[in-house]
Every structure is written in structure tokens, then in C-alpha cells.
Amino acid sequence: MSKSPRKAAEEDLLLASEVVTYGGSSEAALEERLQSSEQSEQALEASSSSQNNGEHNESILSIPGLFGIESALFLGIFLGSFDGTVTSSSYPTIANEFKAVDLGSMITVSYLITVCSFQSLYGSFSDVFGRRYCLFFANVVFLVGLCGCSVAKSMNSLFLWRAITGIGGAGLITLTTIVNSDIVPRSKRGLFQGIQNVFMSLGNIAGASLGGFICDRFGWRYCFIVQVPVTILATILAYLFVKDQDMSSYTGRKLERVDISGSFLLVIGLAVQLSSLYASTLFRFAIGFGVSALVLSAFLYNEYLDYVSRDIHHKISIIPFETLKGGSIKLLLTAAGLAGFVNFSYLFILPLLFQVEVGDSATKAGFRLAIPATFTAVGSFINGYAMNRNVDNLVILLPLGLAIVLIGNSLALLIGHQTPSWLIDLLLTPTNLGLGLCYPALLFSFVFQFPQNMHATSTTTLFLFRSIGQVWGVAASSSVISNVLKIHATKALKNLGGLSLEEVKTIVQNSLKSLSYVNESLHGEVKVAVKESYSYAIRAAQLFTVVVCAVALAVCFIRLIMKRTNPAIRF
Structure with a gap:
């Protein structure tokens, strides 16, 4: 839990007694702040109950410009x-044109x-400059990147x-939740988050399924x-309809108080970690570089945590230290990272599974994700309905969602070349339903731990951990598949006989780069051996994802046990 206003003021008063003054603030001024904070805290407590009751009766249609705002968001x-996904099915075509097939996946990862590195900046910067201009900035940067x-x-x-496009995309994703947290009553946010998840799922699936189609046709x-005209429309709508939040709770938040040094440490640390992580999965010679860079990023993280933990800077941190304190909060952030890992690992593995096991083309493999993805929307609406009935239902929704995701990932192991299409859709449904439940439950369980004026920075904190998990999910799954395929295929080809070591090495390297090579250039028992190795590698990555999902569920149960012993943990 975050510090109460009175406790924060008491700590400031103690600091004043040691230092006497800081930047013109005297002990008397701090005592005045202590009394004001105490009155504010009492007022919040007195109004909390009536506010919660009133929210249920408040009509969302009374929000000015609601349709224009939500259209833009x-x-x-x-x-x-x-x-984020349009290049996942089109990168082989792009990479072939530039003769860099081995670097193709970096088009998506870059x-x-x-997105992951800059998401956390938008919370604090939108507190300073206002939501409207930050959203406009994100749209313009996104548009420039697309062009x-x-x-x-x-x-x-x-x-x-x-x-560059990712810098803008980070704002589009993050500020949608932040703006809605400003204008939508707490009891209605589950509904809006459900609608938001529908558009997010539609975007992910449309990108993955249409990328190959657009490449083939145009x-x-x-x-x-194709994204440019839609982005221009979104930019215009954002500028016309989205207004700045009530700035009265952000008194004194000026640009000079933004924690630039802390922001630099965090962004550089993230970029170094994620870039090195993926580089080490692509090149054997980069493993040493990857380990060194991970050590460097760990050092930068430690420096950042030490920096923000010292309350002497009087700066607005992009990730306030309060959002990282407490066992319950740490468990929620861990669960968010693991859920992001499972989600993107699942999305990365499935198209490959369909191409290898079922024999789909890249375009058809992407389209297979469309029907099950509708159940993400179903899960989101169930979450919104349950929250609208009682916000305390979050306690149940989070572990329930992760349990369904675990079941769905386990069922996906049953998909094979003889599995009919209707059964594939059925087996994929639970994972999408579970993600629709657990994603908004994670968000609100975390954000509701903090006061309203910290909802922006707490949102970006959770999104940061979730995004880190997503990038790790893609990189780890890619690494598992590549390494298991390399080992298994090399052994299988050697056992066939009749192939030199150099020929085996060439076949394995080419198979790692392209499925087209396997399907079009290999024949007979060599082709069978390589495809069986691919299947084995994909199953290994699926099992790894199942294990990670089980760990995420265990983390949630540990938090439930903590909640029983600590009544202060509400959600």
C-alpha cells in the first residue's frame, strides 16, 4: 500500500528537523502541510462510502463528449x-527483399x-503536460514512424x-487506460476496460492475420x-475531444520536477536488457554480449531503485517507489509480467504450430486466431459485469482467469495434423477467455491500491512489467524452439546416415531460417525428420509456457493467502 498523506507529511517534518530548510520550505510550512494532509485524509475517508454508492447510480452518458473521446482512444x-503484430506474418517477405532473413523477427521486436521502454514515461509526463497533448504527441510520433x-x-x-513507431504506440496503449481512469467512475471501469480489451484483441488478431494477406496482394x-489514414483520424479526434484531467490534484507538478535522471536510467536499462536478450537468441556469438548486457541492465535497475527510494530529490518519478513497495504489490507485478509472458509466447507459438502441424499457409495460420480471439472480448465483458456488480469480485476474477489460461495452454498441446478445424477453435477458446478475465483484473487490482492522483503512474508501472513479460515471452519461446530444433534435428539427421556433417549443418541452419525451405527444398525422410524435430521443438516451447502459467497462478494463490492474514489488502 502507498503511504498515507499524514505519514508522508510526518516524514517530511522529520526531514525538516534535520535539515532545517530545503528549497525555501521551513518546518512551519511542513507542519501546515501536515495539518492540511490530515484534513484531506479525513475528508477522503468520510466521502469514500458515499462516493462508491453514488458511482453505481452515475450514468456514463453524462460524461461530456464521451463518444468522441472513446472513438479517439x-x-x-x-x-x-x-x-505490434502486423509484421509477425509479413516479416519473411520483408526480410527476403532486404536479404536478411535471419534478422526478420527484429522488425517486430524493435x-x-x-513500446516497453517508453510506456512508463507517459504516466508522469501526462501528469505534467496534461493527457490531451501527450495523446496528441503519441499519435503524431506514431504517424511519423508509419510513414x-x-x-x-x-x-x-x-x-x-x-x-520510433513504438514510442508513439506506447502512448496510444497506455493513455487509453489513463484517460478513462480520469473520466470513468471506478465501478464502471471494468466495462470500459472490457471494451478496450476487445479493440486490443481485434488489433492483435487483425495484424497477425492480415499482415500476410496485405503482403501477398499489395x-x-x-x-x-493502410494505418496512416486511420491514425490521422485518431489524431484529429484526440485533439478535438480529449481534454486535460483535473490538474488541481497535481499542484506544483512542473517540468523541472520531472525525474529526468531516473527516467534515463530506467529507459536505458530496459532497452539494454531487451535488446541483448533478443540478440543472444539470434546469434551464438552474441551470448557473451547478452550476458554482459543483462548484468549492465541489472546494475542500472539497482541504481534506479536506489535513486527513487531516496526521498530527497523532490522529483516526480515515472515509477513512484510506492508502487514497488509491499509484498502484495510485488506479487501483483510479478503476476502481470508472467501473464504477459504467457500471452505473447502463446501468440508467437500458435502460427508456427499451425504451419508445421496442420499444414496451413502463413495467412491461413493467422486467420485461425480470429474466431477464438472473440472470446477475449467475452472474458472482458464478464469481468466488467462482475466489477459493476461488486468491485470486490476482483479477488476471484484474477486467479479464475489465470486458471482458465492454464487449462487453455494445456489443451493447445492436443492440436495435431489430424485435429479438425472446429476442434482447434474449441481448444483455443479457454486461453482467450482467461486472458480477457485476468488482464483487466490484474490492472484494477493494482491501480486500486493507490489514490486517484497516482492512477496514471501506477497504470504505467503495471503496463511496464506486463510489457517486459511480453518481450521475454517472444524471446524465450523463440530461443526454446531454435535450440531444441537445432539439437533434435541434428541428431535425427545424423541417425539417417548418408549425410555429411557439413550437409547436416546446412540443412539445420536453413531450416531455422525458413519453413518454406523445409516444405519446398527438402524431400523424403530428410523432410520428415526435420518436420518431426520442428514439432518436438514447438511442444517443448508450449510446455515451457504451461509451466510459466502455473507459476503465475501460484503467485496469485500466495497473494490470496497473504490477503487472509492482512485485512489491509482489499483486492
Whole structure:
């Protein structure tokens, strides 16, 4: 739990007695703040009950400009999600054009790295500059990145433009939740988060399923061009309808008080960690670099935590130290990271599973995700309905959602080349339903631990941990599949006989780069051996994901046990 206003003021008073003054603030001024904080805290406690009762009777239609605001927000979150997956099925085509197949997946990862690294900045910066201008900025940067991607002349320039696009995409995704936390009553937020998750899921699935189709019909550059007019519309709507939050609770929050040094430490640490993590999965020679970079990122994280834990800077931290304190809060952040890991690992593995086991094309494999994805929306609406009935239902919704995700990931292990399409849809449904339940439950269980004026920074804190888990999920699954395939295929090909060590090595390396090589260039028992190795590697990655999901569920049960012994933990 965060510090109460009185406790924070008492600590400031103690500091004043030791230092006498700081920046013109005297002991008398701090005592005045202590009395004011105590009165504020009492007023909050007195109004809490009546506010909760009143929220249920408040009509969301009374929110000024609601349709325009939500149109801008939901278009933005659709675009941010669409762009995060549109290259997952189109990157082989793009990489072939630039003759860099082994670097193709970095087209997607370069976007995800900056999304993850910059999400945490938007909370504090929108507290300073206001939601409207930060959302407008995010839309403009996203638009510039898309235009750059559509005219990129080399792989390196495409990586750069994808990273720039990710800076904007981070704001589109994060500020949607933050703006709604400003204007939507607490009891109604589950409903709005459910609608938000629908657009996020539609964006993820549309990107994954349409990327290959757009490449085949129009060329890969149109994967970015088609987003431009929609982004322009979202930008105009955001500028016209989204207003700044009530700034009275952010008194004194000026630009000079933003924690630039802490922001730099955190963003650099994240970028170093995530880049090195993925680089080490691509190149054997990069393993040493990856380990060194991870050590460096750990050092930067430690420096950041030490920096924000010392309450002497009087700066607005992008991740307030209060959002990292307490066993219950740490468990929620851990669960968020693990849930993000499971989600993106699942999305990464499935298209490969469909191509190898079922024999789908890349486009058809993407389309297979569309029908089950609708159940993410069903789960989100169930979550919203349950929260609208009683916010305390969050206690049940989180472990229930993760348990369903665990069941769904286990059922996905049953998919094989003889599995009919209707049964594949059925087996994929539980995971999507569970994600629709647990994602908003995680968000609100965390955010509701803090006062209203910390909802923006607490939202970005949770999104940060979830995004880190997502990038780790893609990288870890890719690493498991690559390494298991390499070991298993090498052994299988050697056992066939008739192939030299050099031929075995060439076949394995080419198989790692492209499924088209396996399907079109290999024949007979060699092709069978490689495809069986692929299946074995995919199953290994699926099992690993199941284990991670089980750990996430265990974390939630540990938190439930803590809640029984600590009544202060509400959700």
C-alpha cells in the first residue's frame, strides 16, 4: 500500500528537523502541510462510502463528449495493437527483399522494445503536460514512424522507424487506460476496460492475420500505409475531444520536477536488457554480449531503485517507489509480467504450430486466431459485469482467469495434423477467455491500491512489467524452439546416415531460417525428420509456457493467502 498523506507529511517534518530548510520550505510550512494532509485524509475517508454508492447510480452518458473521446482512444489502442503484430506474418517477405532473413523477427521486436521502454514515461509526463497533448504527441510520433516504415530503403532504417513507431504506440496503449481512469467512475471501469480489451484483441488478431494477406496482394509497405489514414483520424479526434484531467490534484507538478535522471536510467536499462536478450537468441556469438548486457541492465535497475527510494530529490518519478513497495504489490507485478509472458509466447507459438502441424499457409495460420480471439472480448465483458456488480469480485476474477489460461495452454498441446478445424477453435477458446478475465483484473487490482492522483503512474508501472513479460515471452519461446530444433534435428539427421556433417549443418541452419525451405527444398525422410524435430521443438516451447502459467497462478494463490492474514489488502 502507498503511504498515507499524514505519514508522508510526518516524514517530511522529520526531514525538516534535520535539515532545517530545503528549497525555501521551513518546518512551519511542513507542519501546515501536515495539518492540511490530515484534513484531506479525513475528508477522503468520510466521502469514500458515499462516493462508491453514488458511482453505481452515475450514468456514463453524462460524461461530456464521451463518444468522441472513446472513438479517439479505441482507434489508438487498435492501431497500437495492430502494428505490434502486423509484421509477425509479413516479416519473411520483408526480410527476403532486404536479404536478411535471419534478422526478420527484429522488425517486430524493435517495435516492442520501444513500446516497453517508453510506456512508463507517459504516466508522469501526462501528469505534467496534461493527457490531451501527450495523446496528441503519441499519435503524431506514431504517424511519423508509419510513414518512415513505408519508405524505408534498408533493414537498418526499417528497424529505426519501427522503434520510433513504438514510442508513439506506447502512448496510444497506455493513455487509453489513463484517460478513462480520469473520466470513468471506478465501478464502471471494468466495462470500459472490457471494451478496450476487445479493440486490443481485434488489433492483435487483425495484424497477425492480415499482415500476410496485405503482403501477398499489395506489397509489404502497405502494412504501414493502410494505418496512416486511420491514425490521422485518431489524431484529429484526440485533439478535438480529449481534454486535460483535473490538474488541481497535481499542484506544483512542473517540468523541472520531472525525474529526468531516473527516467534515463530506467529507459536505458530496459532497452539494454531487451535488446541483448533478443540478440543472444539470434546469434551464438552474441551470448557473451547478452550476458554482459543483462548484468549492465541489472546494475542500472539497482541504481534506479536506489535513486527513487531516496526521498530527497523532490522529483516526480515515472515509477513512484510506492508502487514497488509491499509484498502484495510485488506479487501483483510479478503476476502481470508472467501473464504477459504467457500471452505473447502463446501468440508467437500458435502460427508456427499451425504451419508445421496442420499444414496451413502463413495467412491461413493467422486467420485461425480470429474466431477464438472473440472470446477475449467475452472474458472482458464478464469481468466488467462482475466489477459493476461488486468491485470486490476482483479477488476471484484474477486467479479464475489465470486458471482458465492454464487449462487453455494445456489443451493447445492436443492440436495435431489430424485435429479438425472446429476442434482447434474449441481448444483455443479457454486461453482467450482467461486472458480477457485476468488482464483487466490484474490492472484494477493494482491501480486500486493507490489514490486517484497516482492512477496514471501506477497504470504505467503495471503496463511496464506486463510489457517486459511480453518481450521475454517472444524471446524465450523463440530461443526454446531454435535450440531444441537445432539439437533434435541434428541428431535425427545424423541417425539417417548418408549425410555429411557439413550437409547436416546446412540443412539445420536453413531450416531455422525458413519453413518454406523445409516444405519446398527438402524431400523424403530428410523432410520428415526435420518436420518431426520442428514439432518436438514447438511442444517443448508450449510446455515451457504451461509451466510459466502455473507459476503465475501460484503467485496469485500466495497473494490470496497473504490477503487472509492482512485485512489491509482489499483486492
